[in-house]
Amino acid sequence: MxxxxxxxxxxxxxxxxxxxxxxxxxxxxxxxxxxxxxxxxxxxxxxxxxFVPVMLIAVTAFTRIIIVLSMLRHALGLPQTPPNVVLLTLALFLTLYCMQPVWQQIDEQAVQPYHSQLISLEQALDNGIAPLKSFMVSQTRESNFAAVYQMAKTPLPASAEEVSLLYLIPAFLLSELTTAFQIAFVIFIPFLLIDLIVASVLMSLGMIMVPPISIALPIKVMVFVLIDGWSLVTQSLVSSFS
Structure with missing residues (x-):
């Protein structure tokens, strides 16, 4: 084994x-x-x-999800709440939901035929990597492909099927980082507006000695709870991979 x-x-x-x-x-x-x-x-x-945790980060939806959840925590002004272990657990389950179609294809095309001795181990490996590779290619920007191949000083392949995992994985990670920061930027905007409004109101009232964060924090938490923010963010993250 x-x-x-x-x-x-x-x-x-x-x-x-x-x-x-x-x-x-x-x-x-x-x-x-x-x-x-x-x-x-x-x-x-x-x-x-x-190497299992490294591969979990490198070839699945985990990177995008954990970055967005961490940035959401900072947007709320709660750098330590929820705790890291809670965010990691939530990110793992969301990753399972996002990767479920890929796992199902791997099971049907590689694991089950190999257990039934219908295909060899080499064929099972090829069949198992194909769905994972297809998922990464679909989530990777062409600009990130070009950047990785330029860094490696290697000509671009003629088709997506010819892309090597040695270049696909870093390109996928770069694309996931970009997408995660784009989603986080959209999440930050409403909370930033709340901070600006609270600071302006305090300034107009002459309460310059009152820290705006002490007033804005409960307001941001209340608004986030009222709109069911955690469900909205998690559903948007899962749907971003479809």
Whole structure:
């Protein structure tokens, strides 16, 4: 099982290198290492599992969601509320909802056929990566593709199918950062208007010693609750991936 996990991670990171490698020979080399000490085997498995959070951030909707939720917290003027663990948990569930069609395609095209021994492991890896790659391509801007390929000093591919994950993942992350900041900017505008209105009212009343944030904060929280802001923001985030 560990060999399959490692091979999958290698395929995601460098599919060309793995494609040029005979998997049977590679698996035989791994089986020859069964004489390793249990401590080394455990260390190898833990090293592979340490890449799981990185891949979760790199190839899913998690990046956009957590950035927007964090920026929303700052727009409200509550840098520590809700706590990070609450936002991370909410972002994980929203990521599952956004990625559900992709997971379903991977299960139907790769996992189930492989468990039924209808396809080989190499074919299962190719079938499993295809839906994930299609999702990332659909969410990535052409300008980000061009920027990544320019940084790598590599000519642009002729079609989306020829895009390597080595270039697709950073381009996808750049696009997600841009989209997240655009959504956060729209969220910031109404809260900024509340801050400006409160500051203007206090200034006109001559209450220059009263911090505007002390008056604006409860007003922003009240308005956000009245419009059911958390539901609106989360639904908008999920629908932005459709």
């Amino acid at each position: 560990s060999s399959k996990v490692i091979f999958l991670l290698l395929t995601i990171v460098s599919p060309q290198a793995v494609a040029a490698t005979d998997y049977n020979a590679w698996q035989q080399t791994w089986q020859d290492a069964v004489t390793w000490a249990p401590e080394l085997k455990t260390l190898s498995l833990l090293t592979v599992l340490s």
